[in-house]
Amino acid sequence: MESSVRTTTLPCGEAIPVLGQGTWKMGEDSRRRSDEVNALRLGLDLGVTLIDTAEMYAGGGAEEVVAKAIAGRRAEVFLVSKVLPSNASRAGVQRACENSLKRLATDRIDLYLLHWPGSVPLSETVAAFEALKKAGKIRHWGVSNFDAEEMEELAGLHDGGNVETNQVLYNLVRRGPEFDLTPWMRKRGIPLMAYSPVEQGALARNARLDTVATRHGATPAQIALAWVMRKDGVIAIPKAGSQEHVRQNVAALDIKLTPQDIADLDRAFPPPTRKRGLEMI
Numbered sequence: 001m002e003s004s005v006r007t008t009t010l011p012c013g014e015a016i017p018v019l020g021q022g023t024w025k026m027g028e029d030s031r032r033r034s035d036e037v038n039a040l041r042l043g044l045d046l047g048v049t050l051i052d053t054a055e056m057y058a059g060g061g062a063e064e065v066v067a068k069a070i071a072g073r074r075a076e077v078f079l080v081s082k083v084l085p086s087n088a089s090r091a092g093v094q095r096a097c098e099n100s101l102k103r104l105a106t107d108r109i110d111l112y113l114l115h116w117p118g119s120v121p122l123s124e125t126v127a128a129f130e131a132l133k134k135a136g137k138i139r140h141w142g143v144s145n146f147d148a149e150e151m152e153e154l155a156g157l158h159d160g161g162n163v164e165t166n167q168v169l170y171n172l173v174r175r176g177p178e179f180d181l182t183p184w185m186r187k188r189g190i191p192l193m194a195y196s197p198v199e200q201g202a203l204a205r206n207a208r209l210d211t212v213a214t215r216h217g218a219t220p221a222q223i224a225l226a227w228v229m230r231k232d233g234v235i236a237i238p239k240a241g242s243q244e245h246v247r248q249n250v251a252a253l254d255i256k257l258t259p260q261d262i263a264d265l266d267r268a269f270p271p272p273t274r275k276r277g278l279e280m281i
């Protein structure tokens with residue numbers, strides 16, 4: 001199915017949806033497996049073709065759930081996975097990627113991320129990513145949990161300019177990146193992938209969202225998502241284990257926040273006025 005979901009553009013020129021599907025906590029309980037697979041499949045049916053996973057999630061179990069969900073429809077999907085920093089050496093990245101490909105039952109990962117900065121020199125990890133690109137095992141690479149200074153360091157490395165995204169914690173109660181990271185990335189045309197966009201479900205229960213939600217006949221979770229996706233260059237990747245949540249998250253794409261809504265949300269969830277270290281979950 002042709003995706004009708006709004007897109008943003010990676011530095012390489014490829015368009016990807018501004019709404020994706022997260023998979024953390026999937027694959028942990030076999031009794032939930034079919035619900036998880038069905039939720040991801042419904043997302044694909046509705047055009048949410050970006051799926052985010054990682055070797056870390058359920059010790060590879062989330063990648064196996066993704067494999068089931070994308071079976072027979074790989075071409076529709078923009079697949080994101082991540083390598084742990086403990087596997088970020090030249091040989092470690094190669095091995096981790098092969099293992100992820102096996103679990104995902106595919107021959108390529110569309111976007112492969114370093115999960116967070118670690119002790120392996122970044123230049124070695126970048127060289128490993130570039131080698132995987134040449135071998136056709138990954139199409140693009142990026143990073144996750146990198147603060148502005150770390151992005152700056154990366155940009156100075158050989159091939160470091162090939163970074164396609166930085167996936168970070170960003171939502172209404174985690175606005176720190178707005179101070180320096182999002183401007184840095186915007187200036188360079190690198191989209192930010194916002195993880196935990198509903199603060200792991202907490203924003204769905206936050207009464208400070210009620211006024212704006214009522215105004216739009218929407219749920220607080222939908223407003224939290226619409227807010228994350230309000231500007232071009234930001235991708236939200238909520239995890240939804242139920243079909244109802246998938247439908248609601250897709251519907252959030254149609255919510256147009258007004259200047260009044262934005263002002264109300266700024267009052268309830270103030271933007272940063274000084275540098276804060278990047279938070280991680």
Ligand code: NAP
Pocket residue numbers: 021022023024025052053115144145167168194195196197198199200201202204219221222237238239240241242244245246248249281
């Ligand atoms: P999240 O997406 O903010 O929240 C997920 C929780 O919100 C789940 O409990 C889900 O419930 C609930 N939910 C989803 N849609 C909802 C809706 N419309 N209404 C009410 N509740 C809703 O948190 P997250 O899973 O931490 O983050 C999203 C994804 O980002 C992860 O799955 C993972 O892929 C990625 N991530 C990356 C990193 C990193 O270090 N790079 C860290 C954390 C997360 P149900 O499951 O019951 O639907």
